[in-house]
Amino acid sequence: MDAIILLTLTGLGLAALYFLVASGLSLVFGLADVLNFAHGLFLGVGAYATWWAAGNLPGAGPDGLGFVVAVAFGVAAGTLMAVLVELVLIRPLYSRTIEQVLVTVGLSLAGVALLQATWGADARPFPRPAWTREVTSIFGAQVPNGGLLLIVAATLVLGAILAFLRWTRYGLIIRAGVENREMVTALGIDVRKAFTLVFAIGGAAAALAGALGSVYFGTVSPQQGGSLLIFAFIVVVIGGMGSVVGSAYAAVAVGLLQQFVNYYGTSGLGDICVVALLAVVLLLRPQGIAGKAVTA
């Protein structure tokens, strides 16, 4: 019983990480049709900015309020990066999908290499508050606090994004844009502002994932983003492109499946089961759990 609770909670922690990365990817893809390979870079920027701030920024530190400041700095850096990428690189190429993918591919290669050039290829220990290294006893299971922190953060982000989409004017524009972008443009609304906005939201969520994920793993390395990104892609496809709620369900399914199969089966089998799940979902329901119908 302990093992099941522990696996469920660590699986949810993993799911939280996937969701933070996938929610932005899904919104960006749903609204702007951009498959963003540079999303892993936003995650890396967030993680390294937090790591840097904890050591160098006045007022920030590895503990207490200083840690909150450091994470805030990391999220701000990731958001800024995402907005700059959208404005400078993606915007001139709108409606040219393949070129956009190519540019984000180039950016992910160059960006990760730049992180590697600046801070080295090896993983570095991440400064984290003492309490995140401890465990909490929940129904007899010893659950690491870092994972719980991820779950709380992802739940808050999910709530915030849903509230934003439901009750604000820009949220309405984004929802309408995902449904039918041409119609929104035809109504005289500048949908490109919404593009920048979803990039900013996605960048912020990814940077938060980078910072909190590094807390969870205890290290930060340039390649971290890339390996998470593939599973985030899978989550986005299973959840349905453009649907935040779908991403949340899919993230939970993927995280739990991966964690349980990796524990009870051979290590690595869980990752393969996730891909099998993807194949099954695509064959039975190509538009994903909550997605709009995919058009060619």
Added chain:
Amino acid sequence: MTEVKSPEVSAPPAAVPDELTEQPGRWGRLRPFLPLVALVVALILPYSTLHLPGIFEGALNSPGTLQLLAVCLVFGGLAAGYDLLFGRTGMLSFGHALYFAAGVYGTDILITRAGLPLWQAAPLAIVGGTILAGLLGAVALRTVGIAFAMVTLAFAQVGAILVARDFGGLTGGEEGLPLDVAGLPDGLVGVTNTVNLYWLALAYLVVVVFVVHRVSGSPTGRVLAGLRDDERRIGVLGLDPYRFKLVAFTLAGGLASAGGVVYCLIVGGASPHITSSELTLSLLVMVVLGGPGTRWGPVLGGILYMYLDHRLVSFGTSDAVNALPAFLSRPLSQPLFVLGTVFILAVYFFPGGLASLAPRLALLRDSLRPGSRQQG
């Protein structure tokens, strides 16, 4: 934006005045023979003891240089095979590394673990890779566009996990699997025989270019080009897009696994990094840099990319770069940073890649020549 000046380029004039028709110059007449000249140069290259300081470290026929050249040639062929999917059929596959890895690991496992001789292992690996491509393609092609890209990426990821986790102790996991030379013919073993591997790589490149050329010139190739431009129209014409795409996908997979066999022999083993999605991404970079959908662009792109990837490492540690301030020298010491940046610039400013460079330069020359373009 490159679109702005395009009307001048693409609008065909109703009647071309004599002075504007392209007169074949001294080089223009040679153009059709250029590939042949390049092949002859590649053939006599191992007999040359020429030193090219700065370009290659040793003499041209030294084993190190020949091995680098052989790897470049294999990737030239791989890029040409990938272009069959991306440039000619318009399929964006992110899983091409899987079929290449199937060739590499297939050969390596069959020779080293199963003890088969090369002449049995190589065809088995190629057939296996082709069948794998056919099966996975049959599933993946049920999706289109970006979803297809994601599914192929996910399938390739399974391959990477299988290799890295070393199920059944076959692949050697993270450390890779060195090739057991006992199963190889003597002519392919040892440093002195590197030249034979070079021939092998050259032969592979020639075969791939020939196959891609024949396919794209055939009726099937015209259907593939039609799929790239307008898939729905091909469907309306009564042809089944799914079947043609599957043919292209399987053929490209087979070519990639053949390249894997050659690569395995050149490098003398398999290492898990060739299964990563980064390899597919670099194939994509090669094709786009070279010029998708052209005969020689992807080949040139592949050769140049691999060459730069190897040589930029020593360029990055050279004195000229080290003398620069740290914020410049550090990024320049990362080949991927340089290549990624060049790639982004190429997407913006040279959408046709290297292959489009010559016509563009000719256009520039013409517009600079006084009095040549009064009408323009």
